[in-house]
Amino acid sequence: MGDVYPQDALRDALLDIKKQRYLGVKDETVNSDETLFTSSGTESAYNNLTIDGYYRNDGGLTVKNILTVNGILDNRGTLEIGW
Secondary structure: OOOOOHHHHHHHHHHHHHHHHHHOOOOEEEOOOOEEEEOOOOEEEEOOEEEOOEEEEOOEEEEOOOEEEOOEEEEOOEEEEOO
């Protein structure tokens, strides 16, 4: 394993912030009486996602940290946890 320099850690942190800003990353909860849908050809990204209701994903779904499913996740597309 090579040396890790402070500028490498700073660069990685800045890239992570840039990606979050680009993707509009936030925390989201789908309540038990709600339905959320990501259509084919689109991408949704969240920092943390809690599904208490119904989430159908036909496109791309990225969750950076924690995905909690207490309801139904109908995944017909691409699901990525972390990046």
